[in-house]
């Protein structure tokens with residue numbers, strides 16, 4: 001099981017500072033949607049250049065033109081690119097095909113998908129490398145999480161790696177780990193703390209036990 005740090009709401013210098021602090025304790029660093037909106041794909045390049053040994057995920061939440069968007073993110077140095085599960089199948093297929101062509105991976109984010117199980121099975125058949133259940137900030141504000149959704153997709157996904165994101169904290173991590181995703185994505189559960197390094201180290205210790 002791997003740990004991904006989601007960097008949201010920071011600029012490039014802020015992102016570098018946080019990654020430098022926790023780099024030894026994470027497997028993947030996510031350039032979150034807000035940074036990409038603020039800084040563009042330069043943020044992906046800046047982090048990949050500064051931390052070449054880390055896997056970099058660009059959280060573009062692609063909704064159309066999957067092949068083209070994946071190509072541009074890959075050129076900037078992204079190893080994994082996110083595409084929305086609510087997209088058309090042709091968008092997901094285009095993204096997966098382009099990723100396979102250039103040795104990258106696609107994470108399909110099931111945020112706001114209603115039929116989680118059915119769509120996870122379809123996306124799996126389309127060749128997604130990761131399938132992620134995700135309670136976004138707006139759902140978190142309503143007290144929702146994706147723990148049950150993770151169990152649901154685990155029962156149908158046969159090929160892709162599974163992932164979970166949305167409001168995961170050290171206190172809720174054991175419940176997440178019990179459902180055995182391949183990837184746990186944590187943003188505020190690390191970045192909002194004063195001692196980010198200690199939080200990341202403890203989370204990495206827990207996810208590495210499985």
Ligand SMILES: O=C(CO)[C@H](O)[C@H](O)COP(=O)(O)O
Nearest residue numbers: 006136166167168186187188
């Ligand atoms: O993609 C995102 C929001 O759309 C976040 O990166 C993801 O939810 C992880 O952050 P947090 O742990 O703070 O919820």
